[in-house]
Amino acid sequence: xxxxxxxxxxMLLDGLSAGLGLAGFTVxxxxxxxxxxxxLQAHSYGTVVLDLMLPDGSGLEVxxxxxxxxxxxxxxxxxxxxxxxxxxxxxxxxxDDYVGKPFDLDELAARVRAAARRGAGQASAVLDxxxxxxxxxxxxxxVKGKPVPLTRxxxxxxxxxxxxxxxxxxxxxxxxxxxxxxxxxxxxxVEVHIHNLRTKLGTGxxxxxxxxxxxxAEESA
Amino acid sequence: MSSIRSRLLTILIVxxxxxxxxxxAWIYVSTQAExxxxxxxxxxxxxxxxxxxxxxxxxxLALADDDFPATEFQIEDPSYERQLSCQIWSLxxxxxxxxxxxPDSRLTEAGSGFSESVIExxxxxxxxxxxxxxxxxxxxxxxxxxxxxxxxxxxxxxxIPAALILPFLAAVIWVSVRRGMSPLNHMAESLxxxxxxxxxxxxxxxxxxxxxxxxxxxNGLFRRVEDVREREKSFTAVAAHELKTPLAGLxxxxxxxxxxxxxxxxxxxxRQIAAGVDxxxxxxxxxxxxxxxxASDRTPEILDARPxxxxxxxxADMPSAEQRxxxxxxxxxxxxxxPVLLTLAVRNLLENALCHSQGPVLVGTREAIGGxxxxxxxEGPGIPSDELPRATDRFFRxxxxxxxxxxxxxxxxxxxxxxxxxxxxxxxxKPHGLAATLSIPAAG
Numbered sequence: 001x002x003x004x005x006x007x008x009x010x011m012l013l014d015g016l017s018a019g020l021g022l023a024g025f026t027v028x029x030x031x032x033x034x035x036x037x038x039x040l041q042a043h044s045y046g047t048v049v050l051d052l053m054l055p056d057g058s059g060l061e062v063x064x065x066x067x068x069x070x071x072x073x074x075x076x077x078x079x080x081x082x083x084x085x086x087x088x089x090x091x092x093x094x095x096d097d098y099v100g101k102p103f104d105l106d107e108l109a110a111r112v113r114a115a116a117r118r119g120a121g122q123a124s125a126v127l128d129x130x131x132x133x134x135x136x137x138x139x140x141x142x143v144k145g146k147p148v149p150l151t152r153x154x155x156x157x158x159x160x161x162x163x164x165x166x167x168x169x170x171x172x173x174x175x176x177x178x179x180x181x182x183x184x185x186x187x188x189x190v191e192v193h194i195h196n197l198r199t200k201l202g203t204g205x206x207x208x209x210x211x212x213x214x215x216x217a218e219e220s221a
Numbered sequence: 222m223s224s225i226r227s228r229l230l231t232i233l234i235v236x237x238x239x240x241x242x243x244x245x246a247w248i249y250v251s252t253q254a255e256x257x258x259x260x261x262x263x264x265x266x267x268x269x270x271x272x273x274x275x276x277x278x279x280x281x282l283a284l285a286d287d288d289f290p291a292t293e294f295q296i297e298d299p300s301y302e303r304q305l306s307c308q309i310w311s312l313x314x315x316x317x318x319x320x321x322x323x324p325d326s327r328l329t330e331a332g333s334g335f336s337e338s339v340i341e342x343x344x345x346x347x348x349x350x351x352x353x354x355x356x357x358x359x360x361x362x363x364x365x366x367x368x369x370x371x372x373x374x375x376x377x378x379x380x381i382p383a384a385l386i387l388p389f390l391a392a393v394i395w396v397s398v399r400r401g402m403s404p405l406n407h408m409a410e411s412l413x414x415x416x417x418x419x420x421x422x423x424x425x426x427x428x429x430x431x432x433x434x435x436x437x438x439x440n441g442l443f444r445r446v447e448d449v450r451e452r453e454k455s456f457t458a459v460a461a462h463e464l465k466t467p468l469a470g471l472x473x474x475x476x477x478x479x480x481x482x483x484x485x486x487x488x489x490x491x492r493q494i495a496a497g498v499d500x501x502x503x504x505x506x507x508x509x510x511x512x513x514x515x516a517s518d519r520t521p522e523i524l525d526a527r528p529x530x531x532x533x534x535x536x537a538d539m540p541s542a543e544q545r546x547x548x549x550x551x552x553x554x555x556x557x558x559x560p561v562l563l564t565l566a567v568r569n570l571l572e573n574a575l576c577h578s579q580g581p582v583l584v585g586t587r588e589a590i591g592g593x594x595x596x597x598x599x600e601g602p603g604i605p606s607d608e609l610p611r612a613t614d615r616f617f618r619x620x621x622x623x624x625x626x627x628x629x630x631x632x633x634x635x636x637x638x639x640x641x642x643x644x645x646x647x648x649x650x651k652p653h654g655l656a657a658t659l660s661i662p663a664a665g
Contacts, residue, residue: 015473
């Protein structure tokens, strides 16, 4: 899942990029409101992790920008101003969660996952499709109880498909989910991941919708 | 404890009493004069009347016979009866007539006109009139005791009600003073029932004009205390924020280093942690510097010292940047100032210049009128002119902030300068760069 992290402290921003990347997210990192606006206009994100005190304004402005254009992207606020009043103001402004600094990286990752899950309307923390079970927190996949090792990218593709079961997900959308700004995307990367997934999980799981993209098959083969 | 109320009460009651006493004394004196005048006029009138009665022979006198007892007559007017005594003496010294209650001895030895004499222990006021035609002298007198009683009665008639009224008056004064002081009591009550944190202004509508200045002064004090407290509160909040962010960064990087199996990622995280610890410890040091400058119990310790020596020592503490620092000035120049505060100011200006520029940093001292000037010049981007006024605010970092800055350096330099009675001036240089000038007056 691709997420946007807005934080002006370079050390923390670097740590969040690395840490949330390890947790399975594709992280776009920006340090100012202005860059955040630009990123939000260019891409859609599974979740936005937003610091409140930014050099060119408040994170609440970014939040207001999102909500004003009826964008329901989950937002996790990240700030040192964690008085009750600040939390209430942040949540009432449309944030989905609030994490006070300093925080635990694993907890933040869990909260981002939870926010994304709620944003996608899922009740369960694990995704299940006809015996294929994907656990975003542990980054594990099992088929009929047997664990199947996947690479980070393969996991990302499967997750994107399982988050919208039955829906067709375009190749471009998958690329965007998998790769951050700085990453080069090879033209056939998604096809390669899909091929590998079919090899590991069974050829019938993922269907190609010609000209549109991919979707999960109704029945797992 | 001195109480305005009891003082007011004492003053009012004593002065009212004194005014009463004065009034009584005045009435006594004027009544006495008036009574004297009226009764003297009556004496004169009575003497003339007796004289005219004698002339009309309506009083027969035993003038011829020495042995004939003196005629006793009555003065017709009964009101004169008890108070007035009349004697008629022949010019050769015989009592030829007297009124009923008149004493036997001669009323006065003085001649015609008014006189006072003591007869049988009693003082008499006497008016005598000569009648040469009959060869007699008419003397009319009244007892002074009667007059004194009369005056005394008048004064008593005034003083007794006054004395009775006085306690009542005191009660009225007491109640009035109490009522008059009630706004003060009200204010004291509303102040004493307050919690220590309640700094709301006292209501200042419909205040008596005597209390209004005190209430306004108090409200002004409340405002200032509130301002200071707000500043401290926001400082603490911002300081907490500024400390929590690098802590969050440190923790995140540490967790990344622990979780990652990639050697490169681990190394990067550890490098970030090392740099972050440096930055955080500088922030902590700067917060302590601010606390040291603010500490009101520390009196500035003024010494004769060489400013250049202090600058050199500060520069020597920054080994990684020493090559970039150029120091200019008179090595032997001395001035009187607080070396601790000057060190703080210079160190923070130097750090600021080094942190915001890559090139050389020039530090110069020179003597100025009434003090010294220390200028730190860098070749960095300077400060946008709209941010200059706020550049010395605590934690203000501006748009083009450097990753290692804390927003405290210039604030510390300015506050240290202010503690020394000096100023910090910031000026952008052409084509680029910033000149920060500390002006420190020579300490006495």
